[in-house]
Amino acid sequence: MSFDFRKANVGDSDRAVRALLGFGLILVGFMHHSRTVGVIGVLLLLTAYLRTCPVYTLIDFKTNQGEAPAGK
16 A cells, blocks of 8 residues: 555545635634634645545545646
8 A cells, every 4th residue: 555645636526625615614613713623624725735635545545537637
């Protein structure tokens, strides 16, 4: 099993959902003073931005089949 976290494994639709949920969770975290919810939101935004998910890498799952590699 390979643990290369530099390879993109998050597709465009997955990326959009992660970004929207991340932003929403950050707002909810601020409104309700919940640091945990805010951190989860930041992690979702980070995985959307980097186009890679460590959990997907561990279970060898990809949502970007048929898409151009990241950075192109």
